[in-house]
Amino acid sequence: MEPILFETERMTFRRFTPDDREAVSVFLMDPEVMYAWEHGFSEEEVTGWMERNSTRYDRYGYGWLYAEDKETSGNIGAIGLLYTGDIAGEDGWELGYIVNKRFWGKGYAAEGARGCIEHAFRAIGTDRVFSQMRTSNAASRAVAERIGMEYVTTYDRLYHGETLPYHVYVMKKTEDRRSGRKRTGAPDA
Template sequence: MIELRTERLLLRQWRETDLEPWAAMNADPEVREFFPEVLTAEQSAASLAYFRTELAERGWGWWAVEAAATGEFLGFAGLDPVDEEMPFTGVEIGWRLARPAWGHGYASEAARAVLAFGFGTLDLSEILAITAAGNRRSRAVMERIGMTRDPAEDFDDPTVPEGPLRASVLYRVLR
């Protein structure tokens, strides 16, 4: 399993000790503001197990993100094939951080490392990012890391129930 390092971060395989902060993060309504619901502890545990398996089998996916200096769990970042239900195909980049990690540049730093891996190691020609149209914070990260949006590609996410969170935007960056 590949780990990614930046000046301040380690993107690594998930550990059992990540479950408690991961579950707390997923139960936080502010962290989950642009998702249909907060997650239960059981849902968080299932997602952690899934991420761990994907990383072990494929060597890349959704890495746990920790502060390199302290080992503190900050959230996750990585790459994953776009869901089959989407109106496009490709590999998407994503991130989610616990609230105390917001505003420190960690999302952009992790995303840049993930992009470098996707283009350099996986030899991808393009990487996508998807978010709810109203998610200004994630959209700002997408723009900071060089991604662009074509409003003609905005779409209603078929994996999200009807409502205001369904309106989504698609960003792209080429190698």
């Protein structure tokens, strides 16, 4: 079992392993969960997702993370930090969240997103984290805004041969002027 990288109030976060394929398939193959991708993944696409994620771990140390409910040990989904060079033409750490349908509406995406951002600032040492989502993905936009991310731009991105509009949000690490300490721009919640 992979070690826990960090925790939030209700969740632990660790790397996915090949043994997690069944848990991954539950949410990746669900077309309702994967509506922003416009389809549930096939077995082959799940394999590709897991392989790309493993490559991210090897290359950058992070990727999608296994989010586990502390109380039930259930898989909440994939919430993580992906290093990318294609965020409206910039490179940086990107926050992503795909939540298993049975955990929708319970605040797990926002809690996990806050935890990932705090971890990125503390452990990775970055001073900003991006999030990008299709303009039609109101739920992802709501999570980004709820945790205090700021809208940056909208740009067109090629996805499966189709050009689609994406919103970009950012959370910057800011300096607390009174104490000189670094803090996130996230609201207390």
